[in-house]
Amino acid sequence: MLHRALIMLLGFALVLAFPAVPVLAHSGEGYGGGFIAGFTHPILGWDHIAAMVAVGLWGAFMGAPAIWILPIVFPLVMAFGAVAGIVGIPLPAVETGIALSAVVLGLMIVFAIRPRIWLAAVIVGAFAIFHGYAHGTELPTTVNAFAYAVGFVISTGLLHLIGIAFGLLVKWPAGRVAVRGAGGLISLAGIAFLTGTA
Amino acid sequence: MSRKQVWWLVWLAMLVAAGPAHAHSPVPGIEGFYIGLLHPFSTPSQALLMIGLGLLVGSFDVDRARWHLGAFLAVTFIGILAGGGFEALDATMFAAAFLAGALAALVPGKLLPITIVLVIVAGFQIGAASIPDPGPTRDRVITMTGSMVGANVGLVYILGTVLFVRERYPWRWVEIALRVMAAWLGAISLLMFALRFARVDESF
Numbered sequence: 440m441l442h443r444a445l446i447m448l449l450g451f452a453l454v455l456a457f458p459a460v461p462v463l464a465h466s467g468e469g470y471g472g473g474f475i476a477g478f479t480h481p482i483l484g485w486d487h488i489a490a491m492v493a494v495g496l497w498g499a500f501m502g503a504p505a506i507w508i509l510p511i512v513f514p515l516v517m518a519f520g521a522v523a524g525i526v527g528i529p530l531p532a533v534e535t536g537i538a539l540s541a542v543v544l545g546l547m548i549v550f551a552i553r554p555r556i557w558l559a560a561v562i563v564g565a566f567a568i569f570h571g572y573a574h575g576t577e578l579p580t581t582v583n584a585f586a587y588a589v590g591f592v593i594s595t596g597l598l599h600l601i602g603i604a605f606g607l608l609v610k611w612p613a614g615r616v617a618v619r620g621a622g623g624l625i626s627l628a629g630i631a632f633l634t635g636t637a
Numbered sequence: 638m639s640r641k642q643v644w645w646l647v648w649l650a651m652l653v654a655a656g657p658a659h660a661h662s663p664v665p666g667i668e669g670f671y672i673g674l675l676h677p678f679s680t681p682s683q684a685l686l687m688i689g690l691g692l693l694v695g696s697f698d699v700d701r702a703r704w705h706l707g708a709f710l711a712v713t714f715i716g717i718l719a720g721g722g723f724e725a726l727d728a729t730m731f732a733a734a735f736l737a738g739a740l741a742a743l744v745p746g747k748l749l750p751i752t753i754v755l756v757i758v759a760g761f762q763i764g765a766a767s768i769p770d771p772g773p774t775r776d777r778v779i780t781m782t783g784s785m786v787g788a789n790v791g792l793v794y795i796l797g798t799v800l801f802v803r804e805r806y807p808w809r810w811v812e813i814a815l816r817v818m819a820a821w822l823g824a825i826s827l828l829m830f831a832l833r834f835a836r837v838d839e840s841f
Contacts, residue, residue, distance in 0.1 A: 447643070507813040511742050511820040518735075518824035522831035575828070585681045588828040592821045 473583030477590025480574060481598060486537045486632045487570060489625045491595055493544035494563055495602020496625075500609055500618060501553050508556060509563050510599040514592055516564035520571025534632075536569030541629025548622025570595075669769070669776050673783025676767050677791055682730035683766060685826045687791055689737030690759050692819045693752060694792075695799025696745030702796060706789070708753060709760040713788050716764020717781050726766045731830035733759045738823025742816045763788045 481487040491513075498509040523530055530536075543562070546552075554562070574591050605621065608614025678684045694705040736755055740748060767784030769777050802811060 447647070507816065511816055514820050514824040515739055515742065515827075518827035521828050525828070525831045526835045575831075584832050585825075585829060588825045592824045592828075596817060596821055 473586030474590040477587035477592075478594045480577065480587075480591050481570075481594045484573075485628065486534075486541060487573075487595075488598060489541040489628045489632075490537065490544060490566060490570060491598030492602035492605070493541060493548065493622070493625045495599040495604075496606040496618060496621060497544055497547050497559070497563075497602075498599075499603045499606020500548055500551065500622075501556075501559065505556055505559055506603060506606075508560060510596065510603070512560045512564050513567045513599065514595060516567040517571035517574070517595065518592075520568035520573075521575030522571075523568070524572040524575025530568070530572050533569050533572050536566065537573060538629050538632035540566035540569065541632060542626050543629075545622045545624070545626025545629055549619055549626060551619065669780035670783035670786075673767065673769070673780040673785075674787035676780075676784045677763055677788040680727070680766075681829060682727045682734065683763060685734040685822055685829070686730045686737065686759055686763065687788070688795060689734040689741065689819070689822050689826065690756060691792060691795025691799055692815060692822065693737045693741040693745075694756065695796045695803070696741050696815070697749070697752070698746070699800050699804075701749070702800065705753070705756050706793060706796070708756050709792055710789050712757050712760035713764035713767075713785055716761040717767055717785060719765065726762050728830060728833040730759075730762050730766065731826045731833060733762060734826035735823050735830060738819045738821075738826055741819035742823055745812070745816060745819070760788075 481491060494509050494513055498506040520530075544566070547562075606618055609618050676683070677687055690709075694702065697705070733755065737759065740752065740755070764785070767781060767788065769780040771777075799815065803815070
């Protein structure tokens with residue numbers, strides 16, 4: 440029975456190989472280009488990656504409800520930062536704020552600090568402004584603004600998800616050490632960004 | 638590998654191999670209806686608003702849905718009769734989509750009066766944005782009818798999907814996923830609103 444099914448599947452695959460449609464290549468413009476530009480923007484910056492993963496890690500470390508409140512608060516507040524960047528409201532020390540976010544959030548994880556949820560949301564939200572501002576200042580120059588916005592919001596969310604997934608290791612004693620160690624690495628990376636050595 | 642799994646693979650393979658569709662109108666003269674049908678999802682502002690409304694209204698109990706849907710039906714009709722001026726509406730629809738996303742993310746299933754007001758405002762905007770360009774009255778009526786059907790059936794399906802997922806999979810993480818999705822939608826809408834406000838990019 441199983442062999443027959445597999446043969447059928449192979450037969451289908453063979454049949455499907457014949458009606459091949461032409462490849463419609465594109466030059467990276469339009470929606471596709473905008474999405475990729477937006478999606479890769481947080482990923483290609485180590486400072487963004489460190490902070491985004493730290494948000495997820497810290498949320499997972501604190502447990503419910505922080506595990507999901509922080510990743511909800513971050514994109515909403517980040518959007519306000521992006522708005523400030525788009526409309527040209529001056530914000531001082533943006534890069535410093537981004538680097539500091541990695542330092543502070545990393546330290547929160549290292550020292551297993553569990554503040555009240557509103558305070559954690561305020562801390563994360565404050566740093567989200569800087570990250571959003573950086574994204575916002577680059578947004579208007581892209582090919583398609585909508586696709587860019589979709590790309591960078593999803594990318595940011597996925598980085599949080601990576602942090603949360605790794606942070607779930609705190610259930611085990613060894614995992615707890617690993618997560619706190621990761622917080623230390625993020626914090627050190629933040630210091631490197633802050634001092635300009637990375 | 639079980640037979641069921643093999644059928645899933647076959648189905649997946651056929652899905653991946655899908656070629657371009659060559660659709661045509663089965664009834665001559667009714668093309669405008671199809672244009673209208675898709676219109677509520679044809680621009681980012683309208684699509685975000687429709688999905689945001691679905692997520693927001695879907696965060697309430699199923700019993701509330703008929704009131705939201707009834708209100709939406711009435712105001713889209715009023716909007717189609719009284720509205721106009723898509724350019725101005727585009728920015729306000731992004732703003733409404735942000736509010737819908739933010740409410741669905743931060744306070745799902747709460748603040749019913751605000752939600753009803755938002756449904757009314759959003760329904761009017763969707764209706765008002767669905768008025769076609771000047772032309773023969775018959776064609777315009779057909780297109781607007783399509784828009785009415787598209788907007789209302791679209792909301793029913795989005796809302797239905799959200800309610801179905803919540804009921805069928807009553808797991809904590811499903812609710813969280815819906816809230817995260819709403820937060821993302823709200824963030825995107827706010828950015829687009831700012832861009833419209835700043836008028837720095839006209840390409841979208």
